[in-house]
Amino acid sequence: MTDPKESLGKVRERIDSIDRQIQELISERANWAQEVARVKGEGLSAIDYYRPEREAHVLRMVVDRNKGPLSDGEMVRLFREIMSSCLAQEDPLKVGFLGPEGTFSEQAVRKHFGHAAYGLPLGSIEEVFQEVAAGHADFGVVPVENSGQGMIQVTLDMFLTSEARVCGEVELRVHQCLLSRAAALGEIRRVFAHAQSLQQCKTWLRINLPDVECVAVSSNAEAARLARHADDAAAIAGRTAGKVYGLKPLAEGIEDRADNTTRFLVIGRSLFPPSGNDRTSLLITVNDKPGALYDVLSPFAKHGVSMNRIESRPAHTGKWQYAFFIDVSGHIDDAPLQAALGDMGPVATQVRVLGSYPVALP
Amino acid sequence: MTDPKESLGKVRERIDSIDRQIQELISERANWAQEVARVKGEGLSAIDYYRPEREAHVLRMVVDRNKGPLSDGEMVRLFREIMSSCLAQEDPLKVGFLGPEGTFSEQAVRKHFGHAAYGLPLGSIEEVFQEVAAGHADFGVVPVENSGQGMIQVTLDMFLTSEARVCGEVELRVHQCLLSRAAALGEIRRVFAHAQSLQQCKTWLRINLPDVECVAVSSNAEAARLARHADDAAAIAGRTAGKVYGLKPLAEGIEDRADNTTRFLVIGRSLFPPSGNDRTSLLITVNDKPGALYDVLSPFAKHGVSMNRIESRPAHTGKWQYAFFIDVSGHIDDAPLQAALGDMGPVATQVRVLGSYPVALP
Incomplete structure (x- = not known):
């Protein structure tokens, strides 16, 4: 039998050597991240390099490769932080959220952007939208759905009057x-x-x-x-x-709703390219007449686009008009979704693409 | 000139390959951490494996090796999180702090223990001491000094009546x-x-x-x-x-005190071995008579032990007794400190070693 003290010493030597390699690789990664910045142009901020579709792709590869012993969640968390540090070499991302600090919304910010981003605690969901629109925040994180309470109306209504784009989603899950x-x-x-x-x-x-x-x-x-x-x-x-x-x-899993989740949207000012596993949020306004909803939904079925969510709200644009918030699978660049929107016809008085973004990671 | 798009693709390929290697190494590290657990014995919790002196040593090596481009602080943060995830494979550490979440105290918890530890927001500094004493929390993090306001008396006074040990210190610095x-x-x-x-x-x-x-x-x-x-x-x-x-x-650096820092102590129930760069907190009670303070301090000077802090409080043990909280450089196992305490003589009615712990990292 080996002496536990001796073997502990050997294990620690081994860990030290692993740490040395990890550190060299992280530094090399940070250098390459600067190289990306160089390729894209000088004098830009993190917002100019940040690519949600690329980050989602990297994290999905992390999950695919993961053989343990760390859980997927822990491994994703570590890579999120590594990317967050590499990105924050330029001016860090500014992310607005419903404050104060320590709220569930801040957890969502950290889960999505890591701890090297600059969190901006704001007073209300409206203010998050305003600060993003004004460019004072690069992104905002707002709650949109709680599996207990359903959709959060104030967030949906903000999309009716603002130009915000959806750039991502974050899910915080609590299993009781x-x-x-x-x-x-x-x-x-x-x-x-x-x-x-x-x-x-x-x-x-x-x-x-x-x-x-x-x-x-x-x-x-x-x-x-x-x-x-x-x-x-x-x-x-x-x-x-x-x-x-x-x-x-x-x-x-004793909660009444099997899936006790709060879902957040990441809002920004632009649309991003496909990540390979995306969702698209649409805002479709219709005149209130018999069959309107059916007419709106049938093009999706026809072109094999699966719907994840639908929620109707009175539109602010006119009396007897309704707005449907519809989430579908796929990216707005995908042919089936393009075809479905092309078939929407005159029933829809307005079709707005709120955003196409990577499906939330676990 | 190279096509920016092409070179971006190549940089990303390079980063993917680095990520693959980092992930393999982190998994290997996590496996070795389990091996440490195996060497130490089955069925134990994180508290049984957690060695503050070892973590401090690892992080100091990280700082020594760091050649950028990431700052020392960011690199230390990433390694703290990697260690935190590896340790939390066993039952995670429970760390009590003055709640609610999102406070400066929680930042100190995360800076010291990473995000895989289990934070326990508590109602008061007293409660943090009580929960640690009762074993409901493995460690507690309490503010002890603010460079603006000076020492935080409620924390010092808790040491007069509790058996808590100091296992670490954390500094949060704000430069204006x-x-x-x-x-x-x-x-x-x-x-x-x-x-x-x-x-x-x-x-x-x-x-x-x-x-x-x-x-x-x-x-x-x-x-x-x-x-x-x-x-x-x-x-x-x-x-x-x-x-x-x-x-x-x-x-x-326009703040009036050049060093605008809040210092926290990590409290626990045991003493830990030296990390190589340690500080020792002592609680020395004396009878109030002329020259008592001088008699207490001179052994340190004699044996070349440098003092970092001294603060006096009325002791709870008796009338006309005073307690001195003294921080000195070095570990209680070090010969000079041992010699100084041996020379303390009858002037000190009580000498308690509150703890020897690694000096805070940047």
Whole structure:
């Protein structure tokens, strides 16, 4: 048997040598990023080099290559940060979001742009649109959909009156688990969770734990902390909290909507080329007459363009007009989507391409 | 001359190949980190593998090797995140801090532990100490010194009554610049800044811009935004804000205290071995009699141990007793420090080693 101290020393030597290589490669990568800047022209800012389609492509390759032991999410996070640092050698990207700092929106900014971008906390979703339009922010990140509450209307309405383009989407996912020291559901008498989480898991709780006492506490982390001291208690929280507090997941994915996600849009001022796996957001205005919706949707079906979302809003352009926000698969440069829009005909009084952008990474 | 498009394609191919190598190396590193876990024993949590002295050593090597183009700070940040991800393969570290999220304290947590650690926002500095003591948090991060306000008394006082150990220090530095579109100081009529920044730069402003109007606004970012539209205005903000808003720094480091830093301590439950460049925090209680302070300090001078800080507080242990918080260079295992403490003699009613820990990285 080898001496643990000796083998620890050897492992550390090995890690040191790996770190040396990683560092050399990161420096080389940063030099090549400067070379991209040189090719594109002098005196430009990060916004001039930033290519969401290229970043999405790089990150997809990272996921494809990943054989562990790090999770796809962790590996993508590390490459996002490496790209963020390389890009920020020029003036960093300015990204507006609904402040203050530390909100879910800032998490979305960091997930998408990394920590080397310059975050601009703003007072409202409207202000995010305004600052992007005025060029004070290069991009903005705004929430557009919460799987609990549905579409966020103020964000959709901003597209009716602004020229903003959609340049990306970010998804933050929360999977709720029932965590406990207990071995089986039958032993649970109390469930601790933040009020919002109790709400999100209402149906599951009614069916699976009809007689337990539900106790709202200040956070799910607090809930897990309380549950760790009782054999008859459980907490609703994320998987990580279970690992952290030494609680077993008795059930996973217990939120009523299987997919408890907040979706954000990255807004900017331009359209970007295809990344290979894209989505397109359209704003289509129609006159309110029988069959209008059918007439708008049938060209997509005809040309095999699959729709991901549709949401209608009263248009600001005229009485009895409706605006449909439609998300479809593919890039606006793709032939089927071009054909579908070509077939839209006179029913649509306006067709605006809000943007074509890479589908969100996990 | 080469075709820019063609050379862009070649640069991207080169970057893809670098990314492939970086990813392989990061995966290999993560595998070796698991090997460290195997050597140390099965079924342990991140806290059992986490070695602050080893991390500090790795990051110091990163700084020593760094030849650019990325700054030392960015390169250290990337390696911090890589180590953070590797460590979090086991149950992640739990780090308590003064919440809510998005505060300066959370920035310190992320700077020191990276984003794969589990942050625990808590309600007060006292609670951070309690959660660490109770084992609910592996570590805590608490502010201890602000170069403007001096030592943070509530943190020092917690050491008087708790068993907490100091396991690290983190410094967050803010250098203020005077940013403007104007070419010279003489053209400036108005200075925009957050009220706190105006306060921090009061002396510099009085001497260099005695007749200008100082306008307090909601943030320094807002100040920079306002200054960008006026030839006779300047903003006080960090260097990055200048890059972001296209303003020139007319003066740098204009804060009254040359070193505008908030210092945080990382608290835990154990002492760690030397990292090669360490600091030791001591708590020494003395009876209040003439010459007591001199008697406490002279052993350090005698043995060539340099002192970094000293702060006195009324001790909670008895009337007319005083506690001195003393930071000295070196690790408690170092011979000179051992000798100095051995010479302390009867003047000190109590000598507690709060901790020996790696000196903060830039």
